[in-house]
Amino acid sequence: MSLTKEFKADVIKQFGASEKNTGKSEVQVALYTRRISDLTGHLQLHPKDKHSRRGLLMLVAKRKKMLNYVKNIDIDRYRKVIAELDLRK
Incomplete structure (x- = not known):
């Protein structure tokens, strides 16, 4: 689902400073997380879909890079994003 x-x-x-601030790292991480959850559901229904699996792995890598960037810039923002999106246990 798109x-x-x-x-x-x-x-x-929720994550941006204003409605037009779409490039903020927290916004991008939240959108990646939603796309990852959608693709995960798709792959549970279609386990042989290798092309979507590759796309999922690429999205996970992008999100990881973005989270590392946020962590290096401001650890408090990183912790807030992790808590709001329930990414770590």
Whole structure:
């Protein structure tokens, strides 16, 4: 399932400083997380879909890089994003 305009607007409002701040790292991580969860559900239904699996692995790598960037810039922002998205246990 693709990301709808309404969902993106909610994520931008929640994680961005303003409605137009779509490039903020926290916003991008939240959008990657949603896409990852959608692809995970797709792959559970279609386990032989290797092309989608590759896309999932690429998204996970992008999210990991973005989270490392946020962690290096500001550890408090990193912890806030991790807590809000429930990424770590």
